[in-house]
Amino acid sequence: MKNYLNFENEVKELEDQLNNLKDPYNNGGISEVNTSEIITFEEKIFKKLKKIYSNLNPWQITQVARHEDRPKAKYFIENLFDDFISLSGDRFYGEDNSVIAGFAKFNNKSVLIIGQEKGENLDERLERNFGMMRPEGYRKSIRLMELANNFNIPIITFIDTPGAYPGVGAEERGQAEAIARSIESCMKLKVPNLSIIIGEGGSGGAIALASSNKVIMLEYSIYSVISPEGCATILWRDPKKTLEAAEAMKLTSKELFDLNIIDEIVEEPIGGAHRDKEKILENVRTSITKHLEYFENLNGDEIILQRKNKFLQIGRNSGFVSKSDINTGLSLKKNSLNDLFENVLKYKKVLIISGISIITLLGLIYFL
Numbered sequence: 001m002k003n004y005l006n007f008e009n010e011v012k013e014l015e016d017q018l019n020n021l022k023d024p025y026n027n028g029g030i031s032e033v034n035t036s037e038i039i040t041f042e043e044k045i046f047k048k049l050k051k052i053y054s055n056l057n058p059w060q061i062t063q064v065a066r067h068e069d070r071p072k073a074k075y076f077i078e079n080l081f082d083d084f085i086s087l088s089g090d091r092f093y094g095e096d097n098s099v100i101a102g103f104a105k106f107n108n109k110s111v112l113i114i115g116q117e118k119g120e121n122l123d124e125r126l127e128r129n130f131g132m133m134r135p136e137g138y139r140k141s142i143r144l145m146e147l148a149n150n151f152n153i154p155i156i157t158f159i160d161t162p163g164a165y166p167g168v169g170a171e172e173r174g175q176a177e178a179i180a181r182s183i184e185s186c187m188k189l190k191v192p193n194l195s196i197i198i199g200e201g202g203s204g205g206a207i208a209l210a211s212s213n214k215v216i217m218l219e220y221s222i223y224s225v226i227s228p229e230g231c232a233t234i235l236w237r238d239p240k241k242t243l244e245a246a247e248a249m250k251l252t253s254k255e256l257f258d259l260n261i262i263d264e265i266v267e268e269p270i271g272g273a274h275r276d277k278e279k280i281l282e283n284v285r286t287s288i289t290k291h292l293e294y295f296e297n298l299n300g301d302e303i304i305l306q307r308k309n310k311f312l313q314i315g316r317n318s319g320f321v322s323k324s325d326i327n328t329g330l331s332l333k334k335n336s337l338n339d340l341f342e343n344v345l346k347y348k349k350v351l352i353i354s355g356i357s358i359i360t361l362l363g364l365i366y367f368l
Contacts, residue, residue, distance in 0.1 A: 005063050007052060011271075014045045049271040056220075058246035058255075062228055064220040065199050069274040071281075073100060073115025073158040073198065079281055080288070081106050081113060087144060089136075093173060096137030098129045098165075101144050103153070107289060112148040114141050114209060115158035118199070131200075132165040135178035138208055142178075142185045145193075154292055155193040157209045162227060164205035179208040186211035187307060190300030194291050196266075196284060197221045197253075198273075213307045214291050215261070217253040218280065219268040223261070224251035261314055264291075 004012045018041040056064070064070075077084055081104035088095045101114045116133060119125035148155050164175055186193060186209065195210040201223035210223075217223060224231075231245035232238055250256065253265045266283045269276035295303060 003067065003069055005060070005067065007056075007060055007063075011045060011048050011052070014041060014048060017041060018045065046270065049275075053220075053270055053272070057243060058222075058249075058252050059228060059243040061220050061252050062222050062242075062246055064272050065222045067272060067274055070199055071273055071277050072120065073117045073160055074120075075277065076158055076196075076198065076281070076284060077104070077113055077115055080285055081111070084113065088140070090139035090143060092139055093136045096129075096134050096140060097127055098131050098133045098161075099137040099141065101140060103148075106156070106292070109292075110151075110153045111292075112144055112153050112155045113158075114144065114155065116161045116205075116209070118160055129165060131161040132163060133161065133205060133208075134165045134167075134170045135173045135175050138164075138178040138182040141209060142182055145185050145189060149189050149191050152191055154191050154295070155189065155212075156288060157193065157195045157212070159195055159197040159201045159206045159210050159223075160199035161202050161205045162200050163202035164208070176204075179204045182208040183211045187311075188304070189307075190303055192292065192295035192298075192303055193307075194288060196287075197223050197262075202227060211307075211311070213295065213303060213310065214263045216264045216266060216287055216291075217256065217262050218266050218273060218284075219253055220272050221253060222251040223253075223256055224249050259315070260317070263310075 002012075002015070018038065021038050021041060077100060084102055084104035086100060086102040090096070098117060099114060100117050101112070104111055104113050116131045117128050118131035119128040145155055164170070164179060166175075192214075193212040194214045194216065195212040197206070197210070197215070197217040199218075199221055200206075201210065201217075201221065203225055206223065215223075226234075226249075228242040228245040228249065228251070229239045231249055232241040235241075235245065235248075250259065253262065256262045257265055264287060266280070266287050268283075269279045273280040298306065
């Protein structure tokens with residue numbers, strides 16, 4: 001049974017009629033299936049979906065990103081990679097079931113896979129904590145990223161979380177420190193890391209694993225510092241103003257691509273990734289292949305430099321400021337204090353001689 005969003009009611013009615021047409025036992029008995037009528041209905045559904053999805057607002061895109069039938073990290077891992085070996089534990093506290101991690105083969109080459117998993121049904125979602133990672137999940141990711149770095153193995157992460165788990169226990173075990181260290185580890189890697197946002201990319205829970213050489217988003221996914229509901233509650237004290245919040249936050253893939261915050265948008269089938277999982281699988285496979293081939297020609301230092309420059313450039317040409325004279329690359333800029341110190345060192349001998357002369361002169365004047 002399909003799940004429909006509130007703006008897909010017309011599509012639901014058409015698909016219900018289509019299912020009745022396809023059922024040879026409708027109308028109380030066996031009837032002949034009308035093929036031409038079925039084709040006509042399928043065309044109507046496609047046109048209706050195309051019309052709806054070409055005019056989605058940011059809040060509607062948020063709903064699509066959270067769709068419960070949307071393909072999750074586990075689906076991509078099982079269908080994109082071979083010989084996946086799951087690894088567990090952070091070697092400090094325990095295992096975090098909200099993240100699936102391990103080594104696998106992609107195009108016959110070793111890769112490390114880290115995926116935030118929400119779960120397919122209620123029981124799985126409870127077990128996976130709805131994709132909200134705890135400190136041990138981030139520390140496990142750090143452990144495996146450092147291991148992959150030592151063996152020169154590329155890293156691919158699948159991001160799908162409303163945010164890091166905000167519970168008391170997580171805070172007691174150092175949630176903020178674990179997220180900060182995860183970001184630091186991502187930035188220091190000498191191997192390429194790709195992050196693919198497949199649903200929600202929420203807050204520090206996402207950026208902890210998305211500080212990557214390439215940040216890729218599925219077309220109807222979102223990436224934001226806070227949820228629209230949380231933003232609306234803080235700014236307007238009204239959680240119902242989700243549309244206004246979503247529009248202000250620029251959380252859609254197209255808006256983030258225009259701001260150069262992400263590097264690529266992976267096109268989804270009309271109606272969202274859940275309507276044609278094979279097609280989205282192929283599109284993601286093509287994207288990963290392309291980016292891994294690009295980084296094969298770069299050494300470790302070049303990979304680090306590309307990653308750092310990517311983040312340094314965010315907001316300097318458009319979006320946050322209109323103009324900027326700040327350098328876009330990594331460089332050292334001397335300030336006036338540095339110039340003062342250099343001048344002091346340059347004229348050190350002159351200053352010493354002058355000081356001795358003045359002291360000598362003052363001494364002569366005193367004794368005379």
